[in-house]
Every structure is written in structure tokens, then in C-alpha cells.
Amino acid sequence: MSTPALPRVLVIGLDPYRVPGPWDPAPVAEATATGLARFVDAGIGVASCLVGLDGSDDIEAVVTKALRSRSWEVVVVGGGIRKPDDQLELFERIINCVHRHAPQAAIAFNSTPTDTLDAAARWLDAPG
Template identity: 65%
Template sequence: MDSKPRVLVLGLDPYRVPGPWDPEPVATGIQAGMADFAAHGVGAETCLVGLDGSDDIEAVVTAALAAHPWECVVIGGGIRRADEDSGLFETVINLVHRHAPAAAIAFNQTPADTYHAAARRLTPPRDA
């Protein structure tokens, strides 16, 4: 297998999402999800952005998308549900469409099942 990453996981940095909540379970889920990629021999990287105003989200996501030719981009649930008006999700989808047009797009259910979401879209299919 090519040693270059094939999957980019776009999500929210749980430590930079405002509110009174415990980010640890999400962070642990992200780590578990990424470990599944390694266990299955699939290269993957994360691009986690904050909602605390510390990121230029478009610039950060664009840079990640431009870093490699991705076979699949997984868009995490936090991004899909971050804005009540769906603005962040629309922005990210359009950035993927523009900067990684050949990549399949996948959606996970939880941070821990991210590998399985990508595996549905990888060619040739990986055992899920």
C-alpha cells in the first residue's frame, strides 16, 4: 500500500468547542477511531478545527485538503451539526468539492466508527 495518507478526517477539536461539557469522551473516541485506521493498514490524518474563534476554518480545512490527494474525506458529526443554519457543514462540503474533487465523502456516526465510515467508500473496499 502507498505510504501516503488516503483518508482525511475533518472534525471539531473537542477541547475548543465552547460550552459546559466534557470533551474527554469525544477525544477518546477520536483516538480510538484513528487507531482503527492503523490497525487496518490505512493511512489517515485528522484536521480538527475549533469553534472558539481561534481558527480560520476555511484556511485550515483548505490546507489539509491540499496536503495530499485524498481517496476519502470523512466529515464528522460535530461539523455536520455545529451550526443551526448548516453554514459550517455547507462550507466544508464545498471546500471538499473544490479542493478534493476525486475524494469520496463519508460520514461517521461516532468518532470511534470513523474507520468503518471510510471503509465503505475506499476502493478497493477494505474489510469493515
């Protein structure tokens, strides 16, 4: 039996079940799970830090705790945080948290939940 790979990559994204609005979060949750499974298949350790927009999180505290939990080689910031114009301030706060608490980590950005490994692999010495 193999031991899970030590986490090298932290993925920061939105918890689709805690994003308000009239939409179905299941497809995004499934795509996120698929994207994270690609890391396992590639033998690359990964951890995720999902935050909600429903007011239940102190987002900076949650992100800071994840960033401080270990040394990260790459931090991937998900498109749900990066893309919507109305999330610009949140995006800036998260990037500044990464800058403060994981200055040694490369920062990467995915386009979809399923290409998260590709985003991290650009900065890792690993297959994508």
C-alpha cells in the same frame, strides 16, 4: 519495523477541546483517538484535520490547507460538524471546500468518532 501507511483518508472534525460550552471534552477526544487507531490497525493511512469553534481558527483556511496537502481517496466529515442544526452553514462551507479542493475524493460521514473507519471503508477497497 513497518512504515506507517501513506494517508488515504482525511478526517475533518471538531477539536473537542476548542468547542465552547459547559461539557467534558475528554470522552470525545478519547473516542476520536480510538476511531483513528482503528485505521492504523487496518493498515489504512489517515490524517485528521480538527478545527475549533472558539474563534481561534480560520476554519476554511485550515480545511483547505489539509485538503491541498495531498490527494485523498476519501474525506470523512465528522458528526460534530454535520449533525447540529446550528452548524449547518459550517457544514456547507466544509463540503464546498472538499468539492473545490479534493474533487476526486469520495465524501463520507460518520455517526460517532469510533465508526470513522466504517464510514471511510464504504468508499475504500479495504476491510472495515
